[in-house]
Amino acid sequence: MRVIAHISDLHFGHEDKKVVEALLADLSSFPLSLIVVSGDLTQRARTSEFIAARAFLERLPVGYLVVPGNHDIPLYNLLHRLSRPLERYCQYITDDLAPTYQDSEIAVLGANTARSLTWKNGSLSNKQILNLSQKLQEIPESVFKIIVTHHQFLPQPGKRLQTVIKRAPLALQTLESVGVDLILAGHLHVGYQDDARTHHPILKSIIVAQAGTAVSTRYRGETNTYNLITLEQNSISIMVRCWNGKDFRENSTSNYIRKGLFWQKN
Numbered sequence: 001m002r003v004i005a006h007i008s009d010l011h012f013g014h015e016d017k018k019v020v021e022a023l024l025a026d027l028s029s030f031p032l033s034l035i036v037v038s039g040d041l042t043q044r045a046r047t048s049e050f051i052a053a054r055a056f057l058e059r060l061p062v063g064y065l066v067v068p069g070n071h072d073i074p075l076y077n078l079l080h081r082l083s084r085p086l087e088r089y090c091q092y093i094t095d096d097l098a099p100t101y102q103d104s105e106i107a108v109l110g111a112n113t114a115r116s117l118t119w120k121n122g123s124l125s126n127k128q129i130l131n132l133s134q135k136l137q138e139i140p141e142s143v144f145k146i147i148v149t150h151h152q153f154l155p156q157p158g159k160r161l162q163t164v165i166k167r168a169p170l171a172l173q174t175l176e177s178v179g180v181d182l183i184l185a186g187h188l189h190v191g192y193q194d195d196a197r198t199h200h201p202i203l204k205s206i207i208v209a210q211a212g213t214a215v216s217t218r219y220r221g222e223t224n225t226y227n228l229i230t231l232e233q234n235s236i237s238i239m240v241r242c243w244n245g246k247d248f249r250e251n252s253t254s255n256y257i258r259k260g261l262f263w264q265k266n
């Protein structure tokens, strides 16, 4: 069994310092193997924001795997945006844009979906999809495989026309063929979970967990949240923990059990 925390959309520069402290305290109360950070660490990719984000990461109670988001690319400085989009992210957070965590039970692979030429929408290139596939093929079948991106593969409930990652159908079919069972993402500042096949019927079954904004005041109709995920080879439990003005508490938990080729909600 493995327990991982999935936090997203920190937006340092727009963070609530009380929530930052409460989140760190809450994370410290669980036996985590890893903390996944699915992008938008900063509000405007300013140096001061990256320094604050870095300081936060260094206070996390266990190791972390991080990918960038669209807000980690400068918005207004066009020269910087087009020629060196992730320079500050690479300088202050990590220069590994395809990070991997692996132990005897889980493998977590991150991919950068943020692009200079589109502000809000995410993309995966054919080369990234191939690289993920090649890495995953080398991991034993018994290891639970997880992908992390900033942008969403699954629109939020009730918004079927919402844009998803460019090449999502190709990426998802490829990832499913090499054993991916779970995708973690953010960007929308709304937490939800479902099977990706509800939007991509060509798939058999991949569970998607979207995290809300963990510590920022950029609310999109819900408070600060993060996902606490418990994994076994044949079960996924996704607890959404919500800020209530004082601390983080369980808000809801979704449980999925593997039945043959499919994940069934319990």
Ligand SMILES: [Fe+2]
Pocket: 009, 011, 040, 069, 071, 187, 188, 189
């Ligand atoms: Fe965001």
Ligand SMILES: [Fe+2]
Pocket: 040, 069, 070, 071, 150, 186, 187, 188
């Ligand atoms: Fe974003």
